[in-house]
Amino acid sequence: MKAPGNHWSLMLWHQDSLIMNTDLWKAISVAKREKHRKLFLNYKSLCKFPPELLKDGGSEYLEHIYMKMNSLTTLPDNLGQKLPNLTELYLHSNNIAVVPEAIGTLVKLQSLDLSNNVLAILCPEIGQLKSLRHLRLANNQLRFLPSEIGDLKELQTLDVSTNCLTTLPESLHLCFSLQYLAADRNHLADLPRQLCMLQNLNELSVTSNSLKCLPQDLGRYPELQYVYVDNNLELYGLPSFLYNKVIGHSGCGSSVQSEEMKLSFTNRQLTITVSEEIQTIGTENDTVPPLQEIIMRTIYNFYHTSKKGLDPLSPNSLPRNLCELLFYPLGHCHHCSQPMFTIVYPKCFPLTETPMAALYNGRTKMCFVAYCCSTKCLQVFDLLS
Incomplete structure (x- = not known):
């Protein structure tokens, strides 16, 4: 025999559930009958997408659906068929583990x-959402992003913070409209150099990752004004193109440097890691770049100055890694804009000697690193002038 208290609790819960179901049915019925564009179903304890919403007609007028703080685990396959005019789907704070392939029909x-x-x-199939402008995936368990995300040409906002990502897809550089990219609190060891080609990117936030270096060209396009790399403990060098940008780097350069490092160089007892794609670090004593670098620069200049439609390269002309570099160089010289492919000549400008230092009062080991293409540029370039 159940205790009286438990009996009344069960009755009250059942009564509340009936009231909630009645309110839900009423809200959906009114929205369909009156051809509403917006439907608010937040905090309704939904365990599945309401079948009433997809029955009969009327739902085709809906453009915005809000279903925050429910218990949904998946989405129906016929969303695109039943909600053809949907422009916003807000599913924050549910238990969704699977997004069906049919999402591409919206x-x-x-x-x-x-x-x-x-x-x-x-x-x-997320790449089929050709009209998508804002994609928010923060606080999930994603280990990778599909390369098809590069098909989202209209995408302006991408938030993948607090996931399990170890890398970002190179295809992100094809999201030409991207303005805001957040990938905080992941496990990123580096960023693809192709990100530097996003000419409309205004804000990049990659705090609390495992970054040891940043792409050389980061900040080369003036549209990028805000860069946050806080709490990347082994990050000691910032690309010089970020000079005079708004930079967050609290907590960087604060760990004991590991003996097992990628290619690096030492400046004033500070060891700065550079991309593992760089094959050689040049010094002031190197008067001639390696032959491979000279050839790559020659081919690059010929390719980009030749008449439109003339392609001097066949698919087998270069090894695959060099062919990719030809279209997406490691970086460009901060002094003369010469593209660089295998070698860089780094020059450090300690943060304590720049205007940014006033914000940190010498409490950081960070440096700006200018990557030059030759000893000549290395000797004459001054970030502070």
């Missing part, structure tokens, strides 16, 4: 928020 979707769920995989 051809008018502009904003998708799947933050605070339990996603481990993002299906490649």
Whole structure:
């Protein structure tokens, strides 16, 4: 025999559930009947997508659906068919583990928020959302992003913070409209150099990762104004193109440097890691760059000055890694803009000697690192002039 208290609690819960279901059915019915564009279903304790919403007609007028703080675990396969005009789907704080392939049928979707769920995989069909402008995936369990994300040409906002990412896809540079990229609190060891080609990127936040170096060209385009790399403990060098940008780097350069490091150079007892793609670090005594570098620069200049449509390279002309470098160089000389492919001539400018130092009062070991293409540029370039 159940205790009276438990009996009344069960009755009250059942009564509340009936009231909630009645309110839910009423809200959906009114929205469909009156052809509403917005439907608010936040905090409704939903365990599945309401079937009433996808039955009969009326839902085709909906453009915005908000379903925050429910218990959804997946989405129905016929969303695109039943909600053809949907532009915003807000699913923050649910238990969604799987996004069906049918998500790609929401051809008018502009904003998708799947933050605070339990996603481990993002299906490649996400790339079919050609109208998508804002994609928020923070606080999930994603280990990688599909390369198809590069098909989102209209994407302006991408937030993948607090996941399990170890890398970002190189195809992100094809998201030409991207303005805001956040990948805080992941396990990123580096960033693809292709990110530097995002000419519209205004803010980049990659705090609390495992970064030891940043792409040389980061900040080369003037649109990038805000860069946050705080709490990357083994990051000691900032690309000189970030000079005079708004930079957050609290907690960087604060760890004991590891003996096992990528290619690096030492300046004033400070060891700065550079990209493992760099084959050689040049010094003031190196008067001639390596032959491979000279050849790559020659081919690059010929390719980019030749008449439109003339391709001097066949698919087998160069090894694959060098062919990729030809289109996406490691960086450009801060002094003369010469592209660099295998070698750099680094020159450090301690933060304590720059205007940024006033913000930190000498409490940091960070340096700006200018990457030059030759001994000549290395000797004449001065970041502070």
